[in-house]
Amino acid sequence: MTALIEIEGLSRRFGAFTAVDGVSFSVERGEVVGFLGPNGAGKSTTMRMLAGFLPPSAGTARIAGHDVQNDGVAARRHLGFLPEGAPTYPEMTVEGFLRFCARVRGCDPATVPAAMAVTQLEEVRLQPIETLSKGFRRRVGLASALLHDPDVLVLDEPTDGLDPNQKHEVRNLIRAMAPRKAIIISTHILEEVSAVCTRAIIIAHGQVLADSTPGALTADGRDLDTVFRALTLGEGEAA
Ligand SMILES: Nc1ncnc2c1ncn2[C@@H]1O[C@H](COP(=O)(O)OP(=O)(O)OP(=O)(O)O)[C@@H](O)[C@H]1O
Numbered sequence: 001m002t003a004l005i006e007i008e009g010l011s012r013r014f015g016a017f018t019a020v021d022g023v024s025f026s027v028e029r030g031e032v033v034g035f036l037g038p039n040g041a042g043k044s045t046t047m048r049m050l051a052g053f054l055p056p057s058a059g060t061a062r063i064a065g066h067d068v069q070n071d072g073v074a075a076r077r078h079l080g081f082l083p084e085g086a087p088t089y090p091e092m093t094v095e096g097f098l099r100f101c102a103r104v105r106g107c108d109p110a111t112v113p114a115a116m117a118v119t120q121l122e123e124v125r126l127q128p129i130e131t132l133s134k135g136f137r138r139r140v141g142l143a144s145a146l147l148h149d150p151d152v153l154v155l156d157e158p159t160d161g162l163d164p165n166q167k168h169e170v171r172n173l174i175r176a177m178a179p180r181k182a183i184i185i186s187t188h189i190l191e192e193v194s195a196v197c198t199r200a201i202i203i204a205h206g207q208v209l210a211d212s213t214p215g216a217l218t219a220d221g222r223d224l225d226t227v228f229r230a231l232t233l234g235e236g237e238a239a
Contacts, residue, residue, distance in 0.1 A: 002062075002064075002065050003026035003027055003028045003182070004027060004028065004029055004063065004064050004078070004151050004152050004181075004182035005025075005026060005027035005050065005061075005062070005063060005152055005154075005182050005184065006026045006060075006061070006062040006065075007023055007024055007025055007026065007046075007050060007059070007060075007061050007062075008024050008059055008060050008061075009022050009023075009024055009058060009059035009060070010022070010023045010024070010046065010049055010050075010056050010058070010059035010060070010061055011023070011056060011057050011058040011059050011206075012042075012045050012046075012049060012054065012056055012057050012206075013057045018206055019042050019045045019206050020042040020045050020046050020049070020056075020206040021042075021205070021206035021207050022058075022059070022207065023042070023046055023059070023203065023206070023207070023208055024059075024208070025201060025208065025211055027152075027182040027183075027184060027199075028182060029151070029179075029180070029181065029182050030178065030179055030181075030182075030198075031178075031182055031183070031198050031199055032174060032175075032178050032183045032184075032185065032196050032197045032198050032199070033182075033183065033184045033185070033197060033198070033199045033200070033201055034185055034186075034187055034192065034193040034196075034197035034199070034200045034201070034214075035047070035184055035185065035186040035187070035201050035203070036186070036187065036188075036190070036193065036200055036201065036202045036203070036228060037186075037202060037203040037204050037232065038204055038232050041203045041204045041205065041206070041232070042203055042205070042206040043156070043186040043203065044083075044084050044156055044186065045206075046203070047081075047083075047154050047156050047184070047186060048083070049061055049068075050063070050068065050154055050184075051068070051076075051079060051081040051083070051154050052068035052069065052072045052075060052076060052079075053081075053083070055069060056069075062075070063075040063076075063078050063079050063152050064078035064151055064152065066078070077148070077150075078150050078151045078152050079150050079152050079153075079154065080145035080146055080147075080148070080150040080152070080153045080154070081145055081153075081154045081155075082141045082142055082144075082145045082153075082154070082155040082156055082158055083141070083156055084156045084157060087129060087137060087140050087141050087144060089129065090128065090129045090130035091128055091129075091130060092128065092129055093125065093126050093127060093128055093129070094116070094121055094124055094125045094126070094127060094129060094132070094136075094140055094143075095112065095116065095125040095126065097129055097140065097144070098112045098115060098116065098140070098143055098144060098147065099112055101144045101147055102147055102148075105147065105148055107147055107148040111147050111148065111149070112147070115143040115144075115146050115147050116143055118143075118146065118173055119139040119140075119142050119143040119146070119170075119173070120139065120166075120169060121136070121139055121140065121143055124136055133161075134160075134161030135161045135162040135163060135166050137161070138158070138159075138160060138161050138162060139162075139166070139170075142155070142158060142170065150181070151180075151181055151182065152181065152182050152183075153174075153177070153181055153182075153183045153184070153185075154184050155174075155183065155184070155185045155186070156185075156186050157185075157186055157187060157188070158170055158174070158185055158187075159171070159187070159189065159192065167192075171192065171195050171196045174196050175196055178196075178198075185197070190224045190225050190228060193214050193224060194214055194224065197214060198213065199211070199212065199213055199214075200212065200213070200214050200217060200224075202227075202228060202231050202232065204231070204232040209231045209232065210227075210231055
């Protein structure tokens with residue numbers, strides 16, 4: 001069976017600078033992959049290429065077997081993407097924005113109430129997005145990614161800006177969806193990896209430094225924070 005996410009030799013240069021440098025991995029249904037790395041490591045650039053929003057300088061990305069560049073429409077049918085930052089169209093209400101997203105993507109408007117329910121947006125459904133707190137805006141983005149119940153979720157810092165209770169809810173939601181989907185989440189929060197991820201990929205300077213289960217990464221008794229620092233700061237076994 002083909003993996004739902006397949007990335008091979010993905011690279012992206014900006015001028016002379018290489019932001020992503022030959023990244024390869026695949027993600028099967030049922031996996032929740034934590035994509036970790038320091039600021040500027042290349043996480044968002046990789047995710048934007050995987051979502052088909054940024055063309056790679058080299059390499060390929062496939063979603064459910066469809067190349068995101070050459071067969072983008074078919075690939076996006078299987079993809080829910082939560083980009084960094086807030087949803088656009090700040091003057092729209094939450095419900096209006098989600099109905100608009102459903103219409104543009106050709107999915108049934110009946111999906112909107114369900115997406116608002118799982119992301120707990122009903123109480124603000126008639127509020128313009130620009131009047132919402134950062135946490136609520138993040139949940140609007142998440143609801144939009146979930147609308148068409150895609151097989152693959154690519155979530156760039158899904159809990160950014162949420163309070164501890166909301167973080168807990170979003171992690172529960174990710175865990176509940178996990179068996180039916182392939183999910184990749186980028187995060188700076190290492191506790192999130194232990195809480196929801198079945199696998200962790202650590203990148204720095206655009207290159208994959210580790211790709212393993214959280215248990216295997218910490219098998220020698222070090223905590224994930226120490227492993228992360230050792231890998232990304234080049235402290236090696238001394239850490
Ligand atoms: N459009 C662009 N033009 C030039 N450089 C860019 C562009 N987009 C990203 N970069 C650079 O590429 C590198 C990787 O950026 P990226 O946003 O992918 O990192 P990140 O791991 O997501 O970081 P963060 O954790 O801070 O979000 C950074 O040095 C960034 O400045």
